Amino acid sequence: MKIIRTIAELRQESRDGGDVGLVPTMGAFHDGHLSLIRAARAESEAVVVSLFVNPSQFAESADLDRYPRDEERDADVAGAEGVDVLFAPSVQELYPSGFQTWVEVEELSRGLEGEFRPGHFRGVATVCLKLFNIVRPRRAYFGQKDAQQAAVLRRMVADLNLDLELRVLPTVRDADGLALSSRNVLLSPKDRARGLTLPRALHAGAASDDPVATALAALDGLEVDYVAVAEFDPPVLAGAVRVGSTRLIDNVPLEGAKR
Numbered sequence: 001m002k003i004i005r006t007i008a009e010l011r012q013e014s015r016d017g018g019d020v021g022l023v024p025t026m027g028a029f030h031d032g033h034l035s036l037i038r039a040a041r042a043e044s045e046a047v048v049v050s051l052f053v054n055p056s057q058f059a060e061s062a063d064l065d066r067y068p069r070d071e072e073r074d075a076d077v078a079g080a081e082g083v084d085v086l087f088a089p090s091v092q093e094l095y096p097s098g099f100q101t102w103v104e105v106e107e108l109s110r111g112l113e114g115e116f117r118p119g120h121f122r123g124v125a126t127v128c129l130k131l132f133n134i135v136r137p138r139r140a141y142f143g144q145k146d147a148q149q150a151a152v153l154r155r156m157v158a159d160l161n162l163d164l165e166l167r168v169l170p171t172v173r174d175a176d177g178l179a180l181s182s183r184n185v186l187l188s189p190k191d192r193a194r195g196l197t198l199p200r201a202l203h204a205g206a207a208s209d210d211p212v213a214t215a216l217a218a219l220d221g222l223e224v225d226y227v228a229v230a231e232f233d234p235p236v237l238a239g240a241v242r243v244g245s246t247r248l249i250d251n252v253p254l255e256g257a258k259r
Contacts, residue, residue: 057123
Protein backbone atom coordinates (compact mmCIF):
# COMPACT_ATOMS: atom_id res chain seq x y z
CA MET A 1 0.00 0.00 0.00
CA LYS A 2 1.20 3.49 -0.83
CA ILE A 3 0.59 6.45 1.47
CA ILE A 4 0.22 9.56 -0.68
CA ARG A 5 -0.06 13.09 0.66
CA THR A 6 -0.24 15.34 -2.40
CA ILE A 7 -2.74 15.73 -5.20
CA ALA A 8 0.01 15.75 -7.81
CA GLU A 9 1.43 12.43 -6.63
CA LEU A 10 -2.02 10.83 -6.46
CA ARG A 11 -2.82 11.93 -10.00
CA GLN A 12 0.50 10.56 -11.19
CA GLU A 13 -0.26 7.25 -9.47
CA SER A 14 -3.72 6.98 -11.03
CA ARG A 15 -2.96 8.50 -14.44
CA ASP A 16 -4.10 5.34 -16.24
CA GLY A 17 -7.59 5.58 -14.73
CA GLY A 18 -9.35 2.23 -14.47
CA ASP A 19 -11.91 0.77 -12.11
CA VAL A 20 -11.26 2.63 -8.85
CA GLY A 21 -13.30 2.43 -5.66
CA LEU A 22 -12.98 5.37 -3.25
CA VAL A 23 -13.76 5.22 0.46
CA PRO A 24 -13.72 8.76 1.90
CA THR A 25 -13.02 8.74 5.65
CA MET A 26 -11.86 10.90 8.52
CA GLY A 27 -9.92 7.99 10.00
CA ALA A 28 -10.20 6.31 13.41
CA PHE A 29 -11.24 3.16 11.55
CA HIS A 30 -13.83 0.78 12.95
CA ASP A 31 -15.80 -2.12 11.48
CA GLY A 32 -18.14 0.28 9.70
CA HIS A 33 -15.21 1.63 7.71
CA LEU A 34 -13.98 -1.89 7.09
CA SER A 35 -17.33 -2.91 5.60
CA LEU A 36 -16.93 -0.09 3.05
CA ILE A 37 -13.32 -0.94 2.31
CA ARG A 38 -14.16 -4.62 1.83
CA ALA A 39 -17.03 -3.80 -0.51
CA ALA A 40 -14.72 -1.54 -2.54
CA ARG A 41 -12.05 -4.27 -2.60
CA ALA A 42 -14.58 -6.85 -3.85
CA GLU A 43 -15.97 -4.57 -6.56
CA SER A 44 -12.96 -2.60 -7.79
CA GLU A 45 -9.61 -3.16 -9.46
CA ALA A 46 -8.00 -0.55 -7.21
CA VAL A 47 -9.07 0.88 -3.85
CA VAL A 48 -8.24 4.37 -2.62
CA VAL A 49 -9.08 5.33 0.96
CA SER A 50 -8.86 8.99 1.88
CA LEU A 51 -7.95 9.92 5.43
CA PHE A 52 -8.70 13.56 6.08
CA VAL A 53 -10.31 15.20 9.12
CA ASN A 54 -12.13 17.90 7.21
CA PRO A 55 -12.17 21.17 9.17
CA SER A 56 -14.85 22.76 7.02
CA GLN A 57 -17.54 20.38 8.27
CA PHE A 58 -16.97 21.21 11.95
CA ALA A 59 -18.83 24.17 13.40
CA GLU A 60 -16.76 24.31 16.58
CA SER A 61 -12.98 24.15 16.84
CA ALA A 62 -13.28 22.21 20.10
CA ASP A 63 -15.24 19.46 18.33
CA LEU A 64 -12.59 19.34 15.60
CA ASP A 65 -9.81 19.10 18.18
CA ARG A 66 -11.56 16.23 20.01
CA TYR A 67 -12.03 14.12 16.90
CA PRO A 68 -10.07 10.83 17.34
CA ARG A 69 -6.89 10.53 15.26
CA ASP A 70 -4.49 7.60 14.87
CA GLU A 71 -2.97 7.62 11.40
CA GLU A 72 -0.40 4.92 12.13
CA ARG A 73 -3.07 2.46 13.26
CA ASP A 74 -5.35 3.41 10.35
CA ALA A 75 -2.53 2.81 7.87
CA ASP A 76 -1.88 -0.63 9.35
CA VAL A 77 -5.58 -1.51 9.12
CA ALA A 78 -5.89 -0.22 5.55
CA GLY A 79 -2.82 -2.16 4.44
CA ALA A 80 -4.13 -5.35 6.01
CA GLU A 81 -7.43 -4.90 4.12
CA GLY A 82 -5.69 -4.70 0.75
CA VAL A 83 -6.08 -0.97 0.15
CA ASP A 84 -3.88 0.18 -2.73
CA VAL A 85 -3.56 3.85 -1.81
CA LEU A 86 -4.13 5.72 1.43
CA PHE A 87 -4.55 9.39 0.52
CA ALA A 88 -3.73 11.44 3.63
CA PRO A 89 -3.38 15.08 2.58
CA SER A 90 -2.77 18.07 4.82
CA VAL A 91 -5.37 20.79 5.31
CA GLN A 92 -3.19 23.12 3.23
CA GLU A 93 -3.15 20.60 0.38
CA LEU A 94 -6.95 20.56 0.06
CA TYR A 95 -7.63 24.12 1.20
CA PRO A 96 -4.69 26.20 -0.03
CA SER A 97 -4.31 29.87 0.77
CA GLY A 98 -7.03 31.90 -0.94
CA PHE A 99 -9.52 29.01 -1.16
CA GLN A 100 -13.05 30.42 -1.57
CA THR A 101 -15.16 27.99 -3.64
CA TRP A 102 -17.87 25.99 -1.91
CA VAL A 103 -20.55 23.50 -2.92
CA GLU A 104 -23.97 23.75 -1.29
CA VAL A 105 -26.88 21.35 -1.79
CA GLU A 106 -29.54 23.73 -0.61
CA GLU A 107 -32.77 21.94 0.36
CA LEU A 108 -31.44 18.58 1.52
CA SER A 109 -28.85 20.30 3.71
CA ARG A 110 -31.57 21.99 5.78
CA GLY A 111 -33.14 20.46 8.85
CA LEU A 112 -31.94 17.55 10.98
CA GLU A 113 -28.14 17.74 11.07
CA GLY A 114 -28.20 20.91 8.99
CA GLU A 115 -30.13 22.74 11.68
CA PHE A 116 -27.79 21.75 14.49
CA ARG A 117 -24.54 21.86 12.52
CA PRO A 118 -24.68 24.98 10.31
CA GLY A 119 -22.34 24.70 7.33
CA HIS A 120 -21.69 21.01 7.94
CA PHE A 121 -23.03 19.74 4.63
CA ARG A 122 -21.39 22.56 2.70
CA GLY A 123 -18.10 21.25 4.04
CA VAL A 124 -19.02 17.63 3.29
CA ALA A 125 -20.17 18.34 -0.25
CA THR A 126 -17.13 20.48 -1.03
CA VAL A 127 -14.53 18.04 0.23
CA CYS A 128 -16.26 15.06 -1.40
CA LEU A 129 -16.47 16.83 -4.76
CA LYS A 130 -12.77 17.65 -4.45
CA LEU A 131 -11.96 14.00 -3.68
CA PHE A 132 -14.13 12.79 -6.57
CA ASN A 133 -12.29 15.14 -8.94
CA ILE A 134 -8.86 14.20 -7.59
CA VAL A 135 -9.30 10.42 -7.44
CA ARG A 136 -11.76 10.00 -10.36
CA PRO A 137 -13.31 6.82 -8.92
CA ARG A 138 -15.96 4.74 -10.62
CA ARG A 139 -17.66 4.16 -7.27
CA ALA A 140 -17.57 5.87 -3.86
CA TYR A 141 -18.66 4.14 -0.65
CA PHE A 142 -20.60 5.58 2.30
CA GLY A 143 -22.57 4.26 5.28
CA GLN A 144 -26.32 4.40 5.81
CA LYS A 145 -25.69 5.67 9.35
CA ASP A 146 -25.14 9.11 7.83
CA ALA A 147 -28.41 9.01 5.88
CA GLN A 148 -28.69 12.76 5.33
CA GLN A 149 -25.10 12.91 4.11
CA ALA A 150 -25.86 10.15 1.60
CA ALA A 151 -28.94 12.04 0.39
CA VAL A 152 -26.97 15.27 0.01
CA LEU A 153 -24.19 13.56 -1.95
CA ARG A 154 -26.63 11.68 -4.21
CA ARG A 155 -28.26 15.00 -5.08
CA MET A 156 -24.88 16.61 -5.77
CA VAL A 157 -23.81 13.72 -8.02
CA ALA A 158 -27.07 13.96 -9.99
CA ASP A 159 -27.18 17.76 -10.19
CA LEU A 160 -23.56 18.13 -11.30
CA ASN A 161 -23.70 15.16 -13.72
CA LEU A 162 -20.82 13.35 -12.08
CA ASP A 163 -19.84 10.06 -13.73
CA LEU A 164 -19.86 8.22 -10.43
CA GLU A 165 -21.88 5.58 -8.59
CA LEU A 166 -22.55 6.17 -4.90
CA ARG A 167 -22.73 2.93 -2.94
CA VAL A 168 -24.48 3.30 0.44
CA LEU A 169 -24.03 0.26 2.70
CA PRO A 170 -26.10 -0.71 5.76
CA THR A 171 -25.23 0.68 9.17
CA VAL A 172 -22.81 -1.53 11.10
CA ARG A 173 -23.59 -1.94 14.79
CA ASP A 174 -21.83 -3.33 17.83
CA ALA A 175 -23.33 -6.43 19.40
CA ASP A 176 -25.26 -4.24 21.84
CA GLY A 177 -26.91 -2.33 18.97
CA LEU A 178 -24.98 0.95 19.10
CA ALA A 179 -24.17 2.22 15.61
CA LEU A 180 -20.42 2.26 15.07
CA SER A 181 -18.88 5.71 15.09
CA SER A 182 -15.38 7.04 15.60
CA ARG A 183 -16.84 9.20 18.37
CA ASN A 184 -17.92 6.16 20.41
CA VAL A 185 -14.44 5.99 21.95
CA LEU A 186 -15.27 9.27 23.69
CA LEU A 187 -18.13 7.64 25.64
CA SER A 188 -17.60 6.54 29.22
CA PRO A 189 -19.12 3.11 30.07
CA LYS A 190 -22.02 4.87 31.79
CA ASP A 191 -22.63 7.19 28.84
CA ARG A 192 -22.41 4.31 26.39
CA ALA A 193 -25.14 2.49 28.31
CA ARG A 194 -27.30 5.62 28.14
CA GLY A 195 -26.52 6.03 24.44
CA LEU A 196 -28.02 2.61 23.69
CA THR A 197 -31.40 4.21 24.33
CA LEU A 198 -31.17 5.90 20.92
CA PRO A 199 -31.11 2.82 18.62
CA ARG A 200 -33.67 1.08 20.82
CA ALA A 201 -36.00 4.06 20.64
CA LEU A 202 -35.65 4.38 16.87
CA HIS A 203 -36.33 0.69 16.30
CA ALA A 204 -39.38 0.90 18.56
CA GLY A 205 -40.58 3.95 16.66
CA ALA A 206 -40.05 2.33 13.26
CA ALA A 207 -42.27 -0.58 14.30
CA SER A 208 -45.11 1.65 15.54
CA ASP A 209 -47.99 3.59 13.98
CA ASP A 210 -46.53 6.87 15.26
CA PRO A 211 -42.75 6.60 14.82
CA VAL A 212 -41.77 10.03 16.13
CA ALA A 213 -43.96 10.02 19.24
CA THR A 214 -42.99 6.46 20.13
CA ALA A 215 -39.27 7.17 19.77
CA LEU A 216 -39.48 10.42 21.74
CA ALA A 217 -41.28 8.68 24.59
CA ALA A 218 -38.54 6.05 24.73
CA LEU A 219 -35.85 8.76 24.80
CA ASP A 220 -37.23 10.38 27.93
CA GLY A 221 -34.30 11.45 30.09
CA LEU A 222 -31.86 12.10 27.24
CA GLU A 223 -31.06 15.49 25.72
CA VAL A 224 -32.71 15.19 22.29
CA ASP A 225 -31.76 17.41 19.35
CA TYR A 226 -34.34 15.88 17.03
CA VAL A 227 -36.36 12.83 16.08
CA ALA A 228 -37.99 12.96 12.66
CA VAL A 229 -39.13 10.95 9.68
CA ALA A 230 -36.87 11.93 6.77
CA GLU A 231 -38.06 11.21 3.23
CA PHE A 232 -34.73 10.04 1.94
CA ASP A 233 -34.16 6.95 -0.20
CA PRO A 234 -35.11 4.88 1.73
CA PRO A 235 -37.20 6.91 4.20
CA VAL A 236 -35.73 6.76 7.69
CA LEU A 237 -36.61 7.55 11.26
CA ALA A 238 -33.64 9.67 12.29
CA GLY A 239 -32.55 10.94 15.66
CA ALA A 240 -29.74 12.79 17.42
CA VAL A 241 -29.05 12.96 21.15
CA ARG A 242 -26.37 14.29 23.44
CA VAL A 243 -24.88 11.94 25.99
CA GLY A 244 -22.43 13.66 28.27
CA SER A 245 -20.14 15.65 26.01
CA THR A 246 -20.72 13.38 23.00
CA ARG A 247 -23.35 13.74 20.32
CA LEU A 248 -24.79 10.56 18.77
CA ILE A 249 -26.80 10.23 15.56
CA ASP A 250 -28.58 7.19 14.18
CA ASN A 251 -31.43 6.22 11.87
CA VAL A 252 -33.59 3.23 11.05
CA PRO A 253 -34.95 2.68 7.51
CA LEU A 254 -38.74 2.72 7.34
CA GLU A 255 -39.23 0.65 4.20
CA GLY A 256 -41.82 -1.98 4.96
CA ALA A 257 -42.49 -0.59 8.45
CA LYS A 258 -45.72 0.97 9.65
CA ARG A 259 -45.74 4.69 8.91
